Amino acid sequence: xxxxxxxxxxxxxxxxxxxxxxxxxxxxxxxxxxxxxxxxxxxxxxxxxxxxxxxxxxxxxxxxxxxxxxxxxxxxxxxxxxxxxxxxxxxxxxxxxxxxxxxx
Numbered sequence: 001x002x003x004x005x006x007x008x009x010x011x012x013x014x015x016x017x018x019x020x021x022x023x024x025x026x027x028x029x030x031x032x033x034x035x036x037x038x039x040x041x042x043x044x045x046x047x048x049x050x051x052x053x054x055x056x057x058x059x060x061x062x063x064x065x066x067x068x069x070x071x072x073x074x075x076x077x078x079x080x081x082x083x084x085x086x087x088x089x090x091x092x093x094x095x096x097x098x099x100x101x102x103x104x
Contacts, residue, residue: 045059
């Protein structure tokens with residue numbers, strides 16, 4: 001009886017290394033754009049601030065106003081429960097106390 005060739009060779013964890021490498025590459029490709037955008041924005045802001053110092057004040061005030069506006073919008077759009085009773089269309093096992101009907 002002969003042994004299959006795959007059984008005679010020792011197994012190596014190359015599959016796990018390859019999958020890990022593929023995951024790292026996918027993460028780098030996915031996250032590169034947003035990271036470069038953030039770093040580019042910081043670079044442009046610091047370049048403008050180095051050339052014209054009052055621009056830093058304008059940018060800081062604009063950022064503060066943006067935070068306040070977004071916070072106010074989120075507070076007004078917060079979820080609230082309905083003030084009235086809502087019928088979900090579920091069958092009732094017994095009649096509710098405020099309706100004089102019997103269940104179907």
